[in-house]
Structure formats: C-alpha cells, structure tokens
Amino acid sequence: MKTLYDASRYVEFKDSREASANVGFSGEIQGISAGCQYKEDQPIQVVMDVLFEMGKGPQAQGTAKTYHYWVAVTDRNREVIAKQSFDLPVSFPAGQDRVYVTEHLKNVVIPRGTATTSGANFEILVGFDVTPEMAEFNRQGKRFRLNAGAATTVAAEGASQPR
Numbered sequence: 001m002k003t004l005y006d007a008s009r010y011v012e013f014k015d016s017r018e019a020s021a022n023v024g025f026s027g028e029i030q031g032i033s034a035g036c037q038y039k040e041d042q043p044i045q046v047v048m049d050v051l052f053e054m055g056k057g058p059q060a061q062g063t064a065k066t067y068h069y070w071v072a073v074t075d076r077n078r079e080v081i082a083k084q085s086f087d088l089p090v091s092f093p094a095g096q097d098r099v100y101v102t103e104h105l106k107n108v109v110i111p112r113g114t115a116t117t118s119g120a121n122f123e124i125l126v127g128f129d130v131t132p133e134m135a136e137f138n139r140q141g142k143r144f145r146l147n148a149g150a151a152t153t154v155a156a157e158g159a160s161q162p163r
Contacts, residue, residue, distance in 0.1 A: 001048065003029045006135040007127025010067060014059040016133060018142070023057030025065040030100070032126060034108075041115040046108035050126055054090045056097045064091045068129040073110050076123050081111065085129070 012024035034048040054067065067090060072083040092099055110122045130138070 001032045001034045001124045001126070003032065004125045004127040006138050007070075007130050009134075009138050010128040010130055011134060011137060012057075012059075018137065020057070022059055023055075024059040024061070025067075026055035026057060027067050027128060028053045028055075029069075029126060029128070034124070036110075036119055038119070041112070043112060044110035044119050044122075046105075046110060046124065048103075048105040048108055048124070048126075050103045050105065052088065052101045052103065054092075054099050054101060056092045060092075063094075064089065066090070070127060070129065071105065071108060072125045072127075073108070074123045074125060076121055081122070082109070084108075 008029050010025070010027040012026065013019070014022040014024060030051040030053050032048060032050050034046055037045040037047075039045075048071070050069075052067070052069075054065070056063070056065075067088040068085060069088060070083055070085045073081045075081055086103070086105075088101065088103060090099060090101055108124060110119060110124070112119075112121075128134075
C-alpha cells in the first residue's frame with residue numbers, strides 16, 4: 001500500500017498563482033495502514049486506515065470542503081485492475097486551519113486466480129483527485145511549510161516518484 005506521489009497532496013491556488021497567500025484548501029495523505037485476509041482461492045480482503053491532514057489557507061471560501069480521493073488496485077507496476085472513488089467531507093472548526101481525518105475502508109478487494117497467487121503480485125495505491133497543475137506541483141516536489149511565522153515554498157530533494 002502506498003500513496004501515488006503525483007496525487008499525494010492537494011493544493012488549490014487562487015488564480016493558479018503559486019504563493020502561500022493564494023492557497024485555498026489543501027490536503028496531504030499522511031499515512032496508510034492495512035491488514036489483509038487470505039481464504040483459499042477467494043479474493044484477498046483488505047481493511048485500510050488512511051490518515052489525511054487537511055488545511056484551510058487564506059483564500060479558502062467557507063469552513064467546509066469535500067475532498068475527493070481514490071483507491072486503486074494494480075497488477076504490480078503494470079495496470080489498474082480496479083479503482084474506486086470516495087468523497088471526504090471536512091469541516092474546519094472556528095479558529096482552526098488544520099484538521100486530521102482517518103478514513104476506515106473495509107471493502108478493498110484484490111482479485112486473484114488461484115489459492116497460490118500471492119498478494120505480492122498486487123499494489124494498492126491511494127491519491128487525491130488532482131488537476132494536471134496540482135500533479136505537476138507535486139511532481140516537482142514543491143510544498144508550503146511554515147517557517148518562523150512566514151509560509152515559504154520548499155522543494156523536496158530526492159523525493160521518490162513512484163508511477
């Protein structure tokens with residue numbers, strides 16, 4: 001289980017201008033934990049917890065946002081076998097610009113042909129629905145971090161970019 005790098009973060013910019021003052025809503029997948037269950041030649045049943053950190057920037061309109069994300073099962077590094085999309089409504093309490101949300105997914109299924117087909121033949125990827133511009137922002141390793149009270153853009157060095 002892993003996050004697809006290009007879709008691991010969601011950052012809205014007012015007027016498509018990359019600046020901390022132009023950030024609307026944002027989100028980042030912080031972690032994934034999962035457990036699998038094998039039964040004879042049945043599909044593999046997976047239960048997952050996905051931890052999201054959501055943000056509300058200076059250009060965010062309102063106190064709530066419905067984020068959209070997906071979970072895909074792939075034939076390891078080859079093709080998507082199944083993909084499901086989810087809505088994640090988030091409300092920001094008064095005075096808070098960050099919230100953490102854990103999504104508990106119970107019905108992720110990995111199909112397999114026989115009882116000897118290993119789960120190692122498959123991957124589960126998680127990501128936000130992002131625009132091509134957001135994907136490129138992520139691909140370049142850009143991000144906004146608070147630094148002594150001022151937000152700045154910092155490019156991550158050596159960031160892995162699984163595809």
